[in-house]
Structure formats: structure tokens, C-alpha cells
Amino acid sequence: MELLTSYTFLIVAIGTTLLSFASGIIGTVSVIKGQSLIGDAIGHATFPGIILAFMIVGVTDTLSLTIGALIFGVIAFFFIQVITNHSKITLDGALALILSSFFGFGMALKSFVQGNPAFKNTQGIDDYIFGQAAYMLRLDVYLILIASVISLLLFIIFYHQIRIYTFDPIYSSTVGINPSLINFLVLSMTILLIAVGLKAVGAILIVNLLIAPGVIGLMWSNRFNTVVIIAGLAGAAAASTGTYISTAFAGFPTGPSIILVLSAFVLVSMLFGRKGLVTRQIIKVRGESS
Secondary structure (H helix, E strand, C coil): CCCCCCHHHHHHHHHHHHHHHHHHHHHHHHHHCCCCHHHHHHHHHCHHHHHHHHHHHCCCCHHHHHHHHHHHHHHHHHHHHHHHHCCCCCHHHHHHHHHHHHHHHHHHHHHHHHCCCCCCCCCCCCHHHHCCHHHCCHHHHHHHHHHHHHHHHHHHHCHHHHHHHHHCHHHHHHCCCCHHHHHHHHHHHHHHHHHHHHHHHHHHHHHHHHHHHHHHHHHHCCCHHHHHHHHHHHHHHHHHHHHHHHHHCCCCCHHHHHHHHHHHHHHHHHHHCCCCHHHHHHHHHHHHHC
């Protein structure tokens, strides 16, 4: 109880749980549409924005670095759209190009900054690669809260349009829904959550918060509303459990702990979920015996 009520644990737990709950819900749309790697590409592409923001303000200020990440997330999305719409390169190819080139640019900037005596206080920049939730501040939680509330409100307001667009974008056009607008809305929410979640889990691991909960939800239900609820709850449960593990056992970083718990949830769901391997085998055996 002393651990669960400590200030540090509560700050980290609230931040990661809110982030994972919202990311699980929003990320489900990309999982169903087969666009999961968009989050991965944008997550990596935000890193140069973080470094450039640091170069401008001179300190690792959370708000400034988040704004830098947001800007480069939007730029990355713009380039992905341009490449896929105006060339013969497929979406997978465009994502690979953007991910590698933007992240490589960010790493080059990071090396330049850390090797330049003009930039003295570079401590904390590496946290945005792999995450360092243990150093989250109240401001980080506020930013996650604002981003999560905005994303969830937009999801609720446009829920009907998003659901139709997710399963049948052609039909959505016939009933007056603009697929391009809904696609931009979903990706905007994704970029927003990625930007505020980088400090918690890092550019490399953030995609897991967007993909794994959706996979878990799909293993347990076919109904869209049930899937998103399961995804959000699975993300929140993994975040709170991973945060507890990292706090209770020294040497366990928070971000990777959350990802490992989520991965365990995915494995259990793939085996014992409603559409899991073990469940289907049991149903098959029962059907043959009857």
C-alpha cells in the first residue's frame, strides 16, 4: 500500500494508464484497416522534431519537445500521403522510407548536439528513444490527459462515421462521409498520442501501445464497440501492471515492462481468446465428437 500511494508511482501510473487506454482505442482502427505500421513510422519520424525543438529552446522542456514531435509527425504524414498518391511506391514502401530517413536524421542531429559544446544540458534526450516513464513530471501527465481527452472525445463524436469508414470506405462515401477527412482525423489523434507518449515509452516502443491492444480486442470479439472497449481496458491494465512491476522491482524500466505485459496479454488472447488457437481447437474437437 505504501508503494501504491507514493507520489512517484501515482504520477507514472496515471500517465501511462491514460495514454495506454486512449492509444488502445484509437489504434484499433489502424489495426482493423491493416495500417498498423503508420504509427510505427510516425513514432520514429517525430524524433528529429524533438532534437530540433531542443536546439531552439536549449533545454529539455516537455512542452517544447512535444510540439516539435507533433510538427514532425504531421510532416511525416504529409510525405507519406504525397509518396503514396503521386508515385508507384506502395504504402509499405513509403512507411519504410519515412521511418528510416526521418529517424536517421534525428539520430544524426542527436550526435551533433551531444558532441557540440554549445549545447550543454543534453540529459534526457535519449529518454525519447526508449522512454523513461520513471522521470515523468506532473506536466507530462497533464499533457497526456489533455491529448487523451481530446482524442477520446473526437472518437466518440465521430464514432458512427469512423466505424463505417473502418469497415467499408466505399460505402461511407455513398452516405455522405468523407473518407479522407476521417482518415486524417484518425491519424491526427494517433500523432497526438504518439507525441505525448514518447517520454513514457519512447519512439521505438510507442507503436506497441497502438497495435497490441487492438489485436487483443479482435481476439475476443467481432463487434467493433466491444473490441475498442477491450482494447482500451487491456492497454490500461498492462500500463498499470507494468508500472507496478517497474516500481516494485529495481532495474525494470517502465516502458519495456508495460510492453512485456501487453505482449503477454496478446499471447494469452491468441491462445485462449474467443478466436484463439486453443479455443478453436476445442470447438473443433467438440464438433467432431458430436
